[in-house]
Amino acid sequence: MDKLAKGVGKASFLALSMMSMLAADAVSAFAQDAPAKQVFGNIALPSAGPSASYGSYAKGCQSGAVALPTEGQGFQAMRLSRNRRWGQPQLISFIERFAQDVQKIGWPGLLIGDISQPRGGPMLTGHASHQIGLDVDIWWRQMPKQVMSAEQRESTPFISMLDKSKFLTVDDRKWSPLNAKLVMMAASYPQVERIFVNPAIKQKLCQTWTGDRTFMGKIRPIYGHDEHFHVRLECPPGAPNCKPQAPVGAGDGCDKSLAWWFTKEPWATPKKDPNAKPPKPPRAMMVSDLPKACAAIAAAPAAGKASVAAQNSYTPSAPAAQVQDIVPQSSGKAAPMPPADVPRPSSRPSSN
Template structure:
């Protein structure tokens, strides 16, 4: 057996051990000393009870999460096998509202990537954030005019907005004013705190956007994010256990902080001391490193798979985006806001008021 096969075998055994202990009494005590990504990455359903975020976007968990339907008015969820389309009700309602508003400006529909795991927390692979149900990835690729199969949602490739032959340059064959209009629309919602995009995309917006720049400062440059943009909602009002980030600074962000990304510093390889000893492997984040409530959330009773399916009444109550919308856009049918029968849902969804 090769090294890779042995590694896979060990990972599988650890996952099985975690899942076995999840069903045992006294799990909370065990969880304190378990790697957080193994615990939260192997839980299939959200916890029953009220919805809440605990901790920060990159160090926390969530209770009472809600599943984004596989498809709805103006959106389809992608990569369903990841089981990462769970969020706080505010995030799910935001996506549903944004998808409808995006169609009104001419966007064909949103393809939604990762939101969070059923109980949040660190993931087995991928993101450092997305841990408290208030982050969501939205693909730059427009939604097709058909409902995709599960296989198609797994295999459909991303579309990068960058010109791969030039350093940090947007490919004008792929980027259009409608892409800019979409991300600026997302930034205009009052509950959106930040949007992360590739530095080249931020630069493109700074250079070409002719409309209202009030919300430009919310759009932040970061590594990657050329195939999707990352929307982050603020901690909801009256959520004492949700740890907010510092407020975005004044201005549109089209300044020296953006120019830094186009210098050598962000991309330079770290200098290595040839005489230094090899560093020890980083210590994994343990459940005990997360907010104290997270161990209890990990071991809490799951929301019933047979829970009553309810309409997303919150979507109509979401604060509207700031730009004016086309009032002649197609209306939303009641069934468009119903989750499909294969998605377990909590028996109630807290009001956004």
């Protein structure tokens, strides 16, 4: 009888395992035929299992993501309703360390914008990147002394660093040497690969920064990014499934590649051929277009709710490597195209 019971138990276990596998396969098969942003944009919790990034910053996903706490020493997470404060442990550790370090230069604290979705992947709205848990947006607005309510985190407006009355010009009533110290300190961390800012902000740094310019080349000009700066970490060592970008070129980036942004070319309305056929609408990125592991990650069991809830309480990270102190210190040729590592917009930037 005991043998029979054990046999039935074993058979039941095998059947249950098989059903789970079939169910996962069914979800995976569905995901393969669905737009990736619909699949990943509607997943509320991270996958269980080890943390890893798969694919590239603009075409990938992540497993085992952890949430940035809603607030901690020197930071508060914003726009909580978006559910985009999930990243790889290396990124969360960086944010926590940076939030403490900025207080050494007099910045009161960081307001953290979007990181990534629970399992990464394309988003329903907004970013083309932020897909593998290694990107984070940091607001230019300083953190207030009080802990903001959830409602305040939704309604508090961004602050643009641009003078809206002048083309690509930083507003000196809002920008200060402290803003420059902040972004230059971020660039000084060895694990930071790139920082994206508005071209006007990059130009302002090129014109006014008198300190060490070793890390200036990491700061890249791009559309938008006047209300926040975008920090990107490099693929972690020993992460074979994370696709790195080409290294940032030599120099400080205060060259023709920056001057291109101040020509008409980046902002011109594309010319239309009246005799051309209407272009086909762009094809949506499907889950099958992502790395193969992403379909399985989309279908994987969620991390336990208890462990996820525990992440809302702040625990300081272990000290990171010492960050370097930041102390302030026309040829007639065709305008050059921006470097290959600078992402181009999916549509023409708005005028506001």
